[in-house]
Amino acid sequence: MILLSRRTMLKNAALPFTGTFALPTLAAAVQDVSTPYQRPKLKITDVRTAQVRVHGLQTHVRIYTDQGLYGQGESTDAAVGTASLVSQFRRFLVGQDPLNVDALWERIRVSGIFAGAQGGQYITALSGLEIALWDLAGKALGLPVYQLLGGKFRDRVRIYCDSDMDDPLSPESARKLSWIKDQGFTAMKIDLDDATDPNRFDRVNWTANNAEVDRMVSWVKHVRESIPKEMELACDMHGRYDAGTAKRVAKELEPFRLLWLEEVVPPENIDAMADIRHSTATPIATGENLYMRWGYRELLQKNAVDIIQPDIQKTGGLSEGRKIANLAQTYYVPVAPHCVVSPIGMMSSAHVCASVPNFLVCEWHWINFPDLWKGWVKEGEIIQKGYVTLTDKSGLGIDMNEEVARKAQVPGTTWFESNKA
Ligand code: MG
Numbered sequence: 001m002i003l004l005s006r007r008t009m010l011k012n013a014a015l016p017f018t019g020t021f022a023l024p025t026l027a028a029a030v031q032d033v034s035t036p037y038q039r040p041k042l043k044i045t046d047v048r049t050a051q052v053r054v055h056g057l058q059t060h061v062r063i064y065t066d067q068g069l070y071g072q073g074e075s076t077d078a079a080v081g082t083a084s085l086v087s088q089f090r091r092f093l094v095g096q097d098p099l100n101v102d103a104l105w106e107r108i109r110v111s112g113i114f115a116g117a118q119g120g121q122y123i124t125a126l127s128g129l130e131i132a133l134w135d136l137a138g139k140a141l142g143l144p145v146y147q148l149l150g151g152k153f154r155d156r157v158r159i160y161c162d163s164d165m166d167d168p169l170s171p172e173s174a175r176k177l178s179w180i181k182d183q184g185f186t187a188m189k190i191d192l193d194d195a196t197d198p199n200r201f202d203r204v205n206w207t208a209n210n211a212e213v214d215r216m217v218s219w220v221k222h223v224r225e226s227i228p229k230e231m232e233l234a235c236d237m238h239g240r241y242d243a244g245t246a247k248r249v250a251k252e253l254e255p256f257r258l259l260w261l262e263e264v265v266p267p268e269n270i271d272a273m274a275d276i277r278h279s280t281a282t283p284i285a286t287g288e289n290l291y292m293r294w295g296y297r298e299l300l301q302k303n304a305v306d307i308i309q310p311d312i313q314k315t316g317g318l319s320e321g322r323k324i325a326n327l328a329q330t331y332y333v334p335v336a337p338h339c340v341v342s343p344i345g346m347m348s349s350a351h352v353c354a355s356v357p358n359f360l361v362c363e364w365h366w367i368n369f370p371d372l373w374k375g376w377v378k379e380g381e382i383i384q385k386g387y388v389t390l391t392d393k394s395g396l397g398i399d400m401n402e403e404v405a406r407k408a409q410v411p412g413t414t415w416f417e418s419n420k421a
Helices: 007-013 023-033 082-093 101-111 119-143 171-183 208-227 243-252 270-277 292-303 318-329 345-356 370-375 402-408
Strands: 043-056 056-065 070-076 156-162 189-192 232-236 259-264 284-288 361-364 387-389
Touching: 007 043, 043 082, 043 402, 056 119, 070 119, 070 345, 082 101, 082 119, 082 171, 101 119, 101 318, 119 318, 119 345, 119 402, 171 208, 189 208, 208 232, 208 243, 243 270, 270 284, 270 292, 292 318, 318 345, 345 387, 370 402
Parallel strands: 156 189, 156 361, 189 232, 232 259, 259 284
Antiparallel strands: 043 056, 056 070, 156 387
16 A cells, blocks of 8 residues: 655645546546536526415425426425515515525615514515525525535434424323334424413413422423423424423423423513523423524523424525524534424425534424325325435425325415416
């Protein structure tokens, strides 16, 4: 074996290439095999939507081109009115090259600064549209989206099951817990806030009394004892409670070593969130109601949470989700995306989860809609033993089965019809 010193290697590297490695030859060879130089010159021709209601309202977005290719995306949660917004965004897209994903996103965002582009429906609409652009870019280049996001850190993405239980002590919940175990999930979540708790004295204020806190502890204890020791358990409080309650509950749940306690208070007051986080050993998580990098900046700067939960179909899309995760990495904070969408949206999240180092686990929230879930895409069930596996297919690598998806269409709405008005 010939060992080259660092000095020799540098000296050789400085020499001009000769023969088959001459620079013009090399450049031509790269161009021959490089898809960007051979890809069809695409122009966006139309943008269409379809609205469905499964776990809340979702708006599916399709972006069409003059070469027959189309991309699909999905937005959710703040989705009311987004179909109309997507239709308004059409004027920024038609005639444009869809591969300039970030530039198109930024153009639409900046144009809406005086129209609510700081969050809410505006950014949710933009999220579904951005995901469709990435699907289109991947299809045009013949590459999976994760490859365009910088490549993958992992081949499969860990999923946790949101159990969507009303009362974890009920017989129906026992059946759900058994099903979740059988599916092979390594983590699950329950909700602790209960608007129907008979111990509540006030229908508006959510300061929890002793009986309510005891009820929460009994729920966690029961579920913890019903699932395998190695399965992780997260709990959600949906941002309903006050700071005092949040501290009490987080403290009382410390012995259960939760994966996290979610939205202990509403997300707006970051100082309050930081105060709660520093009062307990229970990991505190939040993020599903925050938008774009700016929504996470102060939260991370103030070390207010242990885990962030951006909703990729709401916070700005795939590129934004990745940027938020990268920002969190600088604070050594892991990312556990909120995800309540169809297999199309979940697969789009999976591409982001694969492309960042600090991914923890991603949500699945369609336990109450098993037939819609399994039939929504032509690929069938995408979660195997609690994981989504990324494939080598181009774009998102997944196609809607319209016959099934249309069963959830919102009555009175159109289905991917052109709206060129
Ligand atoms: Mg939540």
